[in-house]
Structures are given as C-alpha cells and as structure tokens.
Amino acid sequence: NAGVMQNPRHLVRRRGQEARLRCSPMKGHSHVYWYRQLPEEGLKFMVYLQKENIIDESGMPKERFSAEFPKEGPSILRIQQVVRGDSAAYFCASSPDKAEAFFGQGTRLTVV
C-alpha cells in the first residue's frame, strides 16, 4: 500500500504562470487535505475534499487558488498567476475517516 504520493517534488514557476500540484491519496482514503507551510512557519490548512466535493475551503485564498478531487485521478491544487508570496511547501494528506491523516512528501514551489 503506497503512501500519499505528491508530484512534482519541486516546481519552479515564473511570476504569472500557473502551478499544478498533484496528490494521489492512499488506497482506500476518501478524504484529502491540502496544507501550506511557509518558511519557518507551521502547517496552514487550505482545503479539505472528499471525492468530487469540496467540504471546507476556509483556508484557501479566494483568488487564484482552486482545488479538485475528481472521481478518477489525483487531487489537484491549482494556483493561477503565481506570485513570489506563493513560494512555499505544499503538503497533501489523506485519511480514511476521522483518524490520523497521512502526509505526502510535499511539493516545494518556488516562484522566480
């Protein structure tokens, strides 16, 4: 049973480009979470999804950010028109229920 898979591990984008971060949850896990970690800070909740539904997006910026978890395929976190302040580590986690969430290795986004 593979763990939570995130790709790419590192992503470099120029200002104004789009960033797409992918997350494949653990087998059997229907709950997916996205967190962002800025340098020297903790993990900030962004969005919680179940299959095809966004349950809680209270931590996600209203503009430029979107997330999806389609019926087939990975969850995608999309950042449009990236700015330098979007540079961070983005972590995805999954859980089967209200239990411990398992995290992926993260995607480190650098905006140049």
Place this chain on the structure above:
Amino acid sequence: DQQVKQNSPSLSVQEGRISILNCDYTNSMFDYFLWYKKYPAEGPTFLISISSIKDKNEDGRFTVFLNKSAKHLSLHIVPSQPGDSAVYFCAASAAGTYKYIFGTGTRLKVLA
C-alpha cells in the same frame, strides 16, 4: 487567531532523558488531537493521537497526555534518542469536522 499554540520553538534534551513537548489550544470544540514529527524536506509523519474521551495514550516511547480543563496536551518521549531530533507539531480537530489545525511546531534536538 492561533487556536493551537506551541509556545516553545525549540527544546534540547540529553540522550536517554525525557523530552516533554507542550501544546495549548483555545477551541473547546476540539475533540481529537494528534502529534506529528517532521524532518527537513519531508512530509509530517504521524506519531500518536488521543481522543478527548481519554486523558492518556501510550505507544512505545511516546505518551500523550490531555488535560481538557486546562486545554493542554503534552507529548513525552522517553528515553529520548538522537533520531528523535526533528520538528514536532501538535494538531487538533473539532467534533463533526475533519480539518486539522496545526501548531507552529517545536524543534527538538536530542544531544548524544
């Protein structure tokens, strides 16, 4: 508004001694608490959890204590080992939700 607080950014402990990491929370609706360990450039790894119906949970060298009246939890590691050196995050979720709120982390250094 930081609902989960880890007031000690760092802690140094001698190998073989006890490490005590503390976490305070403000939201009385939190009913599930977790501790994660994180190494640089990796995703957080789940360590141990506790439900609000308990006041203690033990797993090997790791014990979590929950004091609901004080809204405080702590992680005890005994005996501490150099491999325990990492950043430790506590997290909490409220009843009826799956969103985890993380503290800012405590960097533990175990000295050989």
